[in-house]
Amino acid sequence: MMWLLTCALLMAPGGDESAPNVAVVVVVGEPGEAKYQELFTQWAERWQVAAKRAEANLVTIGLDEPEASDRQDRPQLEETLAALAKEPPTSLWLVLIGHGTYDGKKAKFNLRGTDIRATELAEALAPISCRMAIINCASASGPFVNGLSGRDRVIVTATQSGFEYNFARFGEFLSQTISDTSGDLDKDGQTSLLEAWLAAAKQTQTYYDSQSQLATEHALLDDNGDGKGTPADWFRGIYVTKSSKDGSLPDGTLANQFILVPSENASQLSEELIQKRDQLENQLAELRQKKSELSEDEYLSRLQTILIPLAKIYRAGESSHDMSSATEPTEDTLESP
Numbered sequence: 001m002m003w004l005l006t007c008a009l010l011m012a013p014g015g016d017e018s019a020p021n022v023a024v025v026v027v028v029g030e031p032g033e034a035k036y037q038e039l040f041t042q043w044a045e046r047w048q049v050a051a052k053r054a055e056a057n058l059v060t061i062g063l064d065e066p067e068a069s070d071r072q073d074r075p076q077l078e079e080t081l082a083a084l085a086k087e088p089p090t091s092l093w094l095v096l097i098g099h100g101t102y103d104g105k106k107a108k109f110n111l112r113g114t115d116i117r118a119t120e121l122a123e124a125l126a127p128i129s130c131r132m133a134i135i136n137c138a139s140a141s142g143p144f145v146n147g148l149s150g151r152d153r154v155i156v157t158a159t160q161s162g163f164e165y166n167f168a169r170f171g172e173f174l175s176q177t178i179s180d181t182s183g184d185l186d187k188d189g190q191t192s193l194l195e196a197w198l199a200a201a202k203q204t205q206t207y208y209d210s211q212s213q214l215a216t217e218h219a220l221l222d223d224n225g226d227g228k229g230t231p232a233d234w235f236r237g238i239y240v241t242k243s244s245k246d247g248s249l250p251d252g253t254l255a256n257q258f259i260l261v262p263s264e265n266a267s268q269l270s271e272e273l274i275q276k277r278d279q280l281e282n283q284l285a286e287l288r289q290k291k292s293e294l295s296e297d298e299y300l301s302r303l304q305t306i307l308i309p310l311a312k313i314y315r316a317g318e319s320s321h322d323m324s325s326a327t328e329p330t331e332d333t334l335e336s337p
Contacts, residue, residue, distance in 0.1 A: 022260070023089040024051040025080055027073070028062035029098025029110045029138065039172065040097045043137070046175035047095055053179060053261045057089065062098075062112060072113030078124055085127035092132040093260060094125075097171050100138030102162025107143035109136060118147030133193055133258050137171025140164060142229075145220050149227035154255045156197055159217045160231060166216040169207060173200035179261040185238050186256075189263035194238055194255035197221050201232035223254035239288070253285040273313055280310045 026047045031037035044063055051058040059080050062073050084092060099110045108115040125132065125148070133154040136144045141157040142164065148155050158170035174196060177183045183191045183199035191199075201219040208215040220229035230251040234240050240250035257278050284306050291299055 021089040022054055022056040022091050022093070023084060024054070024056045024058045024093045024095070024260070025077075025084075026051075026058070026060045026063075026095045027077060027097065027109075027111070028060070029073075029096065030062075030112045032099060032110075036099070036167075043097050043171050043175040044095075047097075047178070050179040050260050051093075056093075056260070070113065073111045074114045074116055077111070077116070081124045081128065085129075088128055088130040090130060091258065092128060092130055093258075094132065094134045096134075096136045096138060096141075097175075098138050099167070100136070100140040100162075100165075102140040102143060102165060104162070107140055107147070107162045109138055109141070109144075118144045122148050131254075131258075133255070135174070135193075137168060137174060139166060139168040139217070141168070142220060145222045145229040146227040149222050149225055149229075151225050152254070153225070154193060154221070154223040154258055155229070156193070156255075157220045157229070160220050160229070164217050168217045170200055170204045170217055170219050173203040173207075176200070177203070190259050190261065192238075192256045193258040193260070194221070194252050197255065198232050198235055198238075221251055221255055223251050224249045249282070249285050253282060257281060277310065277313045280306050280313070284310070 024047065026044050028040050028044050031040055041063065044060060048058060048060065061076050061080065096109050101108050101110060101115070107118050109121070121134075121144075125134070131152045133156070134144070134148050135156040137158050140159060140162045142159045142161040144157050145155050156174075158164075158168035177191065177196040177199040178193070179191065180196075180199075181189065181191055183195045185195050185198070197219065204217060204219065205215055218231055220231060222229040230240060234242055235252065238252060238256055240252055242250070284303075287299070287302055287306065294302070
């Protein structure tokens with residue numbers, strides 16, 4: 001049965017136990033028309049290529065030819081997520097490609113057969129104990145931000161509300177930018193989910209401008225758990241230009257740590273060093289939030305205590321790439337002067 005194959009794929013051990021275990025689940029919903037089926041298949045195939053380059057465990061749902069007109073894809077999605085709860089990966093990418101609906105109260109992603117609401121998807125994801133990126137490329141997807149937002153989660157939606165119900169093109173551009181290094185804003189040789197989202201949002205707006213049309217979709221990103229989301233035009237580079245009133249981290253920090261296709265150097269880092277890097281980047285984001293409260297000397301002093309060990313981590317990755325036989329630095333050596 002299909003779900004047995006799904007479980008086997010997700011639970012298959014990787015070749016390198018120290019490498020992050022990444023799962024990518026791509027779900028293609030009910031297309032409605034043949035032209036959308038063709039588009040959605042193209043977008044999904046790009047995600048498949050990116051997942052293959054990342055050596056991730058990949059599951060696709062909704063791409064096979066339906067055996068009957070009453071085909072149901074929701075059971076396979078639920079069984080896939082249940083399997084991940086039993087054997088959680090290091091990180092999960094859940095990509096929803098298709099159409100969505102909103103009745104003023106409930107937002108749904110349209111599957112072949114029974115649709116799934118944001119609240120129902122949240123229940124299915126709750127038992128999975130890993131970092132996850134949930135990317136809804138459908139129309140009327142905005143309410144999924146509030147419904148799915150939480151700790152260690154990046155939520156991306158094609159629209160900012162459920163009332164943006166026209167066909168959403170954002171998914172096309174995101175499928176192109178997720179593994180395209182031209183979107184690499186911080187020049188680290190790889191494109192993060194944040195950078196891919198920013199590039200895709202810009203390309204979406206450019207499309208509507210080129211057609212002299214008013215944009216009917218505005219992508220959102222949420223990764224600080226407040227369930228509000230931030231639009232792309234609030235960013236300058238990879239940083240939000242506005243500070244949060246409650247002092248919480250602005251959206252974008254976690255999303256910039258989600259990288260599906262890493263550079264060669266980045267792939268040399270162990271999971272331990274990746275976690276250390278992420279902690280330092282979080283500290284950097286927190287420091288930026290407090291910059292206006294600190295004197296210049298104090299700010300620069302704190303900045304140095306973050307940037308020096310961060311630089312050592314990147315240097316460790318370069319060294320292990322150039323000298324594969326060298327012993328990898330530990331957290332203790334990274335903290336040494």
